[in-house]
Amino acid sequence: MQANNWFGTFALRRLTYSRYTDESDTLKENLYFFIMDRLTPERRSWLMSRVKAKNTSPEMVVRRLVYGMGYRYRIHVEGLPGKPDLVFAGSRKAIYVNGCFWHGHEGCRYAGLPKSRVAFWAAKIARNRARDRENVSAMEADGWRVLTIWQCELKNREKISELLHDFLKQE
Known part of the structure; x- marks a missing residue:
């Protein structure tokens, strides 16, 4: 109605x-x-x-940070589960940059459900979360190391830079 x-x-x-x-x-x-x-x-x-799936603002922040550290990467590689946002093929590492709302970040204030069509949105976000878990599991089963960065984590640039550096440096 x-x-x-x-x-x-x-x-x-x-x-x-x-x-x-x-x-x-x-x-x-x-x-x-x-x-x-x-x-x-x-x-x-x-x-x-008009909601973008690629080249989002949080993704661009992470890409600029990683590029500034001197690392080079591929973006949205088609042959990998979930098309990771950043792929480091030589070291078999991948980074997913997730929006808190769309991927249902637990405990985040940005991940609340809309007040209308609650059942629809709850099911949609649950499907997104299940798909994310499957993609990460498939990547890890293939021998990839995976890092998921949440949109809300990007507020503290120093912390996220350290996290990225530690993830990319480890063997």
Whole structure:
């Protein structure tokens, strides 16, 4: 059931107002039922299609750090499970750079589920996490060393630089 945008906006404003009054919880629940996405399905689809899978900002940060350390790498190698973001073929090492939301980083404040379509998003993120585990297991079974870097970890550049250096230097 899709509500018009003006009605969704009205319901959201009404719900916000009712939080600060003594109106019943039933009214809040009824109004919340009608709150829909502000965007039309076509616009939401267009917006979601713009979410990149390659060359994301977190990935570019890691690539710049690694390149600055003097290491050279390949990106998104097709023959490897999950197409790792950075591949060091000579030393058989791979780095995955994961977004906290899309890959369900446990304990991270960026990994919360949206409030709408919770079942859909929970299933989607669970599938992503299962696929990530399978990819890492397959890589390790083939003799690769794998490092997963989370988007939230990139806030501390010194720590992540040290982590990358230690990972790439070990034999």
